[in-house]
Amino acid sequence: MQYWLMKSEPDAFSIDDLARVNIEPWDGVRNYQARNMLRDQMQVGDQVFFYHSNCDVPGIVGIAEIAKAGYPDDTACNPDAKYYDPKSTSENPRWYRVDVKFVRKLKRTISLNELKVHPALTEMPLVRKGNRLSVTPVASQHWHDILGLE
DNA sequence: GCCAACGTTGGC
DNA sequence: GCCAACGTTGGC
Numbered sequence: 617m618q619y620w621l622m623k624s625e626p627d628a629f630s631i632d633d634l635a636r637v638n639i640e641p642w643d644g645v646r647n648y649q650a651r652n653m654l655r656d657q658m659q660v661g662d663q664v665f666f667y668h669s670n671c672d673v674p675g676i677v678g679i680a681e682i683a684k685a686g687y688p689d690d691t692a693c694n695p696d697a698k699y700y701d702p703k704s705t706s707e708n709p710r711w712y713r714v715d716v717k718f719v720r721k722l723k724r725t726i727s728l729n730e731l732k733v734h735p736a737l738t739e740m741p742l743v744r745k746g747n748r749l750s751v752t753p754v755a756s757q758h759w760h761d762i763l764g765l766e
Numbered sequence: 767g768c769c770a771a772c773g774t775t776g777g778c
Numbered sequence: 779g780c781c782a783a784c785g786t787t788g789g790c
Contacts, residue, residue, distance in 0.1 A: 623775095623776090648785090649785095669775080669777085670777080671776095674776080745782090746782075746783040746784065747775095747776095748774080748785085
């Protein structure tokens with residue numbers, strides 16, 4: 617089993633939204649590196665840190681798990697969809713998504729600032745400068761270190 | 767294949 | 779709202 621971190625802007629889709637719907641298709645990812653992880657690596661049962669970005673206190677706010685492994689993101693084929701991509705077709709899909717299932721909220725937000733100053737977490741992609749990937753792998757040691765902060 | 771221009775992400 | 783850091787696009 618692997619661990620991941622997925623970013624979401626709480627104004628668009630928050631951990632409370634996930635708690636309400638329980639399972640959410642994680643579509644709209646239009647970055648090849650992230651796509652490759654969605655398509656090739658994520659497996660049912662993998663654990664996910666749910667991260668709030670672009671908000672007052674960016675940080676990890678909850679835990680989710682992969683409920684369905686990578687499958688084509690057909691919102692790319694819909695001309696009315698926000699992330700429409702005319703180069704993606706249902707016969708030859710360019711973009712993929714997974715389904716994410718709510719597990720629980722953390723007791724408190726573990727802020728980006730805390731993660732940055734934690735000596736054991738300096739190698740985390742998330743805290744490295746300029747990282748913009750919306751999906752990143754989390755080393756199992758890091759996963760447990762972070763949960764220890766809760 | 768290079769690289770300037772442009773768009774996006776996301777912390778601050 | 780600003781801007782640094784990237785990724786993508788397209789002319790050449």
